[in-house]
Each structure stands twice: as C-alpha cells, then as structure tokens.
Amino acid sequence: MAHMGVESERIHFxxxxxxxxxxxxxVxxxxTEAVRxxxxxxxxxxxxxxDRQSYDEKAA
Amino acid sequence: MIGYIDKIKQISKQILEDCKVDMVIGFRRGTVPMMNEPCVAKTEDDVDQFVWDGHCGINLANYLMGRKEKIGIVAKGCDTRNIVTHIIENKIDRDQLYIIGVPCKGMIDRRQVNNRFEGVREVIDQGDTVKIIGADFEEKLDKTDLLQSNCATCTHPNPVIHDELVGDPVEVPTDIDQWADVRKIEAMSTEDKWGYFDDLLKECIRCYACRNACPLCYCPTCFVDESTPQWVGKSQDPIDVRTFHFLRAFHCAGRCTDCGACERACPVGINMRVFTQKLEKDCYDLYGWEAGLTTDVRPPLDTYRADDPEEFIK
Known part of the structure; x- marks a missing residue:
C-alpha cells in the first residue's frame, strides 16, 4: 500500500x-490520531x- | 541460439518415437514478425514446424496446468522456474514431464523494434546481432540493445531443472542490479509514487491479457470475474484499474519468476513488471527467497517460521 502511494501513516497492523x-x-x-x-x-x-475537483466539492 | 533448433527437433522426435511423451510443446513461426506461437507436436512430422530464436518469449509453462498426458516441453530458464512452481503447487507431476532445457540468451523486445522502425517485415535473430528487414531497408543491430527489459537483467538464464539441455549453459552475469527500477520507485515521495502509478496505468483497458499470459494465473475463477462477492469494481475507474493490478501482483508474490509474459502480452505496453518486481524484491529481502529454484523447499508464503519478520505488526 505504501509502495503504491498511500500514506504510510494510514496503514497499521x-x-x-x-x-x-x-x-x-x-491501538x-x-x-485515529495518526489518520486525523x-x-x-x-x-x-x-x-x-x-473529476477530482467536483468530487471534493461534493464530499465537502 | 541458432544451433539450438536442430537439437530441439532431434530430442523432440526421439522422445515422441520412444513414446516417452504424448506431445511436445514448443514454438513455431507466428503469422506476424517477432511473434512465434506455441505449437503442440504430437507426431514427428509436427516437430518439423518447431523454431527457436529470440522471439520465443511466451512462457510455455502456461500450457501445463492440470494436464494428464506425458508432455515434453521446450523451456528457457524462466519457464523452468515456472514449471518448478507448478510442481510445488501440484499443477503437474515431475514424472509427467520431459523438459528440454534451453540455455537462454534473451528475447527480443518487439516494441523497441517497432518503435525504431516502421513497416518491419522480418526480424532475424543471428545470435549476437539482429537483422531487421523492412520494405525498403535492412538494418543490423546488436541484440543486447533490443532485449526485453526482464531479459536484460536476468539472473537465471539457464534451466533450473531439465531432462536434457540443448546446449552448454550460458554465462550468468553477476554485476546486474535486477531491481534498479523498484529502487527508483521506493526512493520517491508518497505523492510521486501515487502519480507514477496513475501515469503508468492510465492506458490500461483491462483486457486481462497480462493475467491470461501469466503461468501463475490459473485460478478457475479469477477474483476480477467473481460477482459474489465482488472483490473489485469492473469499471475503467482508475481506482478499479489500480486495484486489479496490485491485487494480481500480490497473488504472484513469492511465485513470480519475472518471465515478462505479462508485459509482453500487454496491447498498450504497460510495464506491469514494476508491481511483481517489488514483491519479488520484498520476498528476497525478507525471506531470501527466489521463486522456482527448487522443488525441495516450500515457498515462504505457505510456511510458518518462528523467525518470520514481523516488524510491521505493532
């Protein structure tokens, strides 16, 4: 996951x-702290x- | 390499005549340049179609799964490593096989040839050089400049198992960094990594040619075709495309021999070896494992050892 470009702080085992x-x-x-x-x-x-922008707007 | 074919034909005819095998799988000339195709010879006459040159990149181990017959197979270094993997995974018995091992001098990358020349009609592998013939030109190039990227960094060109070799083993280069590409990606920032793979996969049409060409991908129903449950979206959404490629690579972890069949089969020229290579490198770094070298040791991902690395578990 980290290799593909997902922030390693999001990945926990x-x-x-x-x-x-x-x-x-x-844990x-x-x-939650790391992800927040x-x-x-x-x-x-x-x-x-x-597209990215309208998706972000919608998500917000 | 040219000299190999006589020996391949001679051995194939002999084992068919002696009824040691029911068929021999080899290559014959394809209908377009640089694309030799698999050929199953059941009689000695069929064997006369066999060829061997730098266009035999297809991994013939792909045709062995679940076969009941006795099979002779012409196999390069990487093919034999995939045969070993098949034997380990109970896809075929060693006793069913007569392996005609070919010490491999590398396969020609047809994309490089087609990028450099237009209207290529014939490409003749002459050993160290390659003759490229078009409608109105004829060129001679060094073969080392035209090798498939996985062949240029190959560390196991000689068959690891065989019943007979068609020539003397070739020299194994020792000064090669086969994971230079992976290291480059590892050194990138998180942002750049994400962008790199976005860019790499943007051409993907999800035809699954990479999966079909891969000898490891033999599941009766692939995870991408499952609908209950549906593991991955079937759309062209970049996230679905990415999920497919990464998951497929993970299914090949500790099994991939870097034969290059996936990359070779890709109609849009995606270098998906960067996924499998990363896992190959991880397996080597974590477990000292290279796939398909011996039938005596179980692969790291289906064995438990008390000293397995576990630093990632907190």
Missing amino acids: SWVSSAESTKFVR VNEV ALGPNRRFVKSHGL
Whole structure:
C-alpha cells in the first residue's frame, strides 16, 4: 500500500488478544490520531465518474 | 541460439518415437514478425514446424496446468522456474514431464523494434546481432540493445531443472542490479509514487491479457470475474484499474519468476513488471527467497517460521 502511494501513516497492523483490552484502546487511539493528523483521504477513493475537483466539492 | 533448433527437433522426435511423451510443446513461426506461437507436436512430422530464436518469449509453462498426458516441453530458464512452481503447487507431476532445457540468451523486445522502425517485415535473430528487414531497408543491430527489459537483467538464464539441455549453459552475469527500477520507485515521495502509478496505468483497458499470459494465473475463477462477492469494481475507474493490478501482483508474490509474459502480452505496453518486481524484491529481502529454484523447499508464503519478520505488526 505504501509502495503504491498511500500514506504510510494510514496503514497499521496490530495483533491484539481478546484479553488485551488496554492495548486495543491504545491501538485504536493511535490509529485515529495518526489518520486525523493526515486529514481526509483523497487517494484510493473512487471518483464515480466525477473529476477530482467536483468530487471534493461534493464530499465537502 | 541458432544451433539450438536442430537439437530441439532431434530430442523432440526421439522422445515422441520412444513414446516417452504424448506431445511436445514448443514454438513455431507466428503469422506476424517477432511473434512465434506455441505449437503442440504430437507426431514427428509436427516437430518439423518447431523454431527457436529470440522471439520465443511466451512462457510455455502456461500450457501445463492440470494436464494428464506425458508432455515434453521446450523451456528457457524462466519457464523452468515456472514449471518448478507448478510442481510445488501440484499443477503437474515431475514424472509427467520431459523438459528440454534451453540455455537462454534473451528475447527480443518487439516494441523497441517497432518503435525504431516502421513497416518491419522480418526480424532475424543471428545470435549476437539482429537483422531487421523492412520494405525498403535492412538494418543490423546488436541484440543486447533490443532485449526485453526482464531479459536484460536476468539472473537465471539457464534451466533450473531439465531432462536434457540443448546446449552448454550460458554465462550468468553477476554485476546486474535486477531491481534498479523498484529502487527508483521506493526512493520517491508518497505523492510521486501515487502519480507514477496513475501515469503508468492510465492506458490500461483491462483486457486481462497480462493475467491470461501469466503461468501463475490459473485460478478457475479469477477474483476480477467473481460477482459474489465482488472483490473489485469492473469499471475503467482508475481506482478499479489500480486495484486489479496490485491485487494480481500480490497473488504472484513469492511465485513470480519475472518471465515478462505479462508485459509482453500487454496491447498498450504497460510495464506491469514494476508491481511483481517489488514483491519479488520484498520476498528476497525478507525471506531470501527466489521463486522456482527448487522443488525441495516450500515457498515462504505457505510456511510458518518462528523467525518470520514481523516488524510491521505493532
């Protein structure tokens, strides 16, 4: 994913056991913080036939 | 390379006569220049059609899957690596095969020839040089300048398994960086990477020729043809096109031998080897694995080892 040009901060892998509730919370927080810092994803989103600009306007 | 054909014919006739095989798969001259086509010889007379030169780039391992007969096959270095992969994946038994190994000196890139010359009528591979004949011209070029890009950086030109070789093994170059293209992309910024692949794939018409030419793509129903569930959109949307190419490459991870069949088959000339090469490089860096070199070791993606790299899991 990173090789194709998706920001590596959006890509997270983790292994959380069902007994590791605190780790689960930490991972979810880390992922949301990292993605929020990047802002909305503009890549790897289908434009549904619209050009980029009108798609962005519609999405906003 | 020219001398190979007599030996190929001689071996093919012999194994057919001895009933060691039911058929021999080789190449015959195609109907257009630089496009030799697969040829299945079932009698000794059929064998006379066989040719061998720098236009035999099609990967014949593609014709072996699930066959029940005993088959003789003419195979280059990369073809034999795909045959090994087939054996590992239980697509064919080693006992069914009689492999006529051809030490390969590289295949000619027809696109380069067609880009440089107009109206090419015949291209004759003379070993080190290539003679290009058109309606009103005749040119001689060094073969090294016209090789397919995967052949120019090939590190396994000699067959890895064979029952008979048609010539002495060719010298294996040692000073080649086969992943120079991948390194170039790896060094790009995220933005540039995205743009690079957008640009690379903009011509794709999703004809799936790359998939059909690939010996690894033998699933009875390909993920792109599935409708329940539908894994990937069927439209020409750039995101669907990109998803198709990346997923196909992932299905070839640890199996691809960089034979170049996909790139060769592409009607619009997309170099999709940049996808498979990245995965090939990753497999080498992470597991020290090169596909199709031996039938004794299971590939890294279907084995578990306690020391498998896992730095990406947090």
